[in-house]
Amino acid sequence: MPSDLPWAGTGLGPLAGRVLECLVTQPELGSDAVAEALGVTSAAAERALQALENERLVVRVGDRPTRWSAGPPRSTLGSLLAQRRQELARAELYMEQLHEAYRSASHRRVTSDLFEVVESAEQVGVRYA
Structure with a gap:
């Protein structure tokens, strides 16, 4: 995947950028699966997902368990x-x-x-x- 550099101008943190990249290539993951895929804690992944949701870059899919999906990047x-x-x-x-x-x-x-x-x-x- 790309480095953290592309995210500098977006206002997103590097981890949020990596989470978005993960969800673009692997749609509908839970926060634990995102954390595991990126080698970070569940809490860190959840914070990054919240930041992405606040920017309307990802949405929650389902509620038991909650999964996340990225919107079309363009x-x-x-x-x-x-x-x-x-x-x-x-x-x-x-x-x-x-x-x-x-x-x-x-x-x-x-x-x-x-x-x-x-x-x-x-x-x-x-x-x-």
């Missing part, structure tokens, strides 16, 4: 990714508003967006990092 993950893109766009807009507030602060010397005046060794270290 539509379910597509919807989640569209939501994340909107959140990032709002954050980017807010960043621009904050930048304007930063520039207009009277105690800052900002003459250009091409460079920044840093006034202490701590600022240099932070900017370099």
